[in-house]
Amino acid sequence: MTKQFLSPGFERDAFYECPSCSEAITNPLCHNCLGNEIMKWLEFYPNVKKKIAPKLKTFVNQVNNEAVGAVNCVACGNKKAALCPYCFSEGIFKLLLKNKIDKNIVGDFLTIFNFDAEHQGYIKEAEDKGLY
Numbered sequence: 386m387t388k389q390f391l392s393p394g395f396e397r398d399a400f401y402e403c404p405s406c407s408e409a410i411t412n413p414l415c416h417n418c419l420g421n422e423i424m425k426w427l428e429f430y431p432n433v434k435k436k437i438a439p440k441l442k443t444f445v446n447q448v449n450n451e452a453v454g455a456v457n458c459v460a461c462g463n464k465k466a467a468l469c470p471y472c473f474s475e476g477i478f479k480l481l482l483k484n485k486i487d488k489n490i491v492g493d494f495l496t497i498f499n500f501d502a503e504h505q506g507y508i509k510e511a512e513d514k515g516l517y
């Protein structure tokens with residue numbers, strides 16, 4: 386599992402607000418890059434992949450359609466980073482919950498794709514549910 390995309394501390398000069406949470410996106414990663422990373426992670430859980438992969442694609446397409454005024458992704462360079470990594474991963478987290486994915490797997494997802502550094506958003510929710 387590559388963690389290179391997830392390292393914090395990347396700073397941008399340009400100011401761009403996430404349309405979902407209104408926070409400045411300081412480490413823009415596009416839905417394609419994050420989606421691909423999540424797909425790779427799903428390889429570890431073939432049954433979950435079967436269930437989640439089509440929904441993940443739908444979610445990625447939905448974000449793609451809303452990617453207006455997006456900023457350049459730090460990984461692929463495309464002007465596609467519309468949502469902040471936090472909001473994107475929160476969307477996936479909700480998707481996993483909605484599909485009643487095993488809580489150990491949800492916990493694994495949160496360990497690898499944890500963009501909620503402050504533990505005030507979905508990590509708090511996950512903690513409350515005993516998932517993290």
Ligand SMILES: [Zn+2]
Nearest residue numbers: 403406469472
């Ligand atoms: Zn956001």
Ligand SMILES: [Zn+2]
Nearest residue numbers: 415418458461
């Ligand atoms: Zn990208």
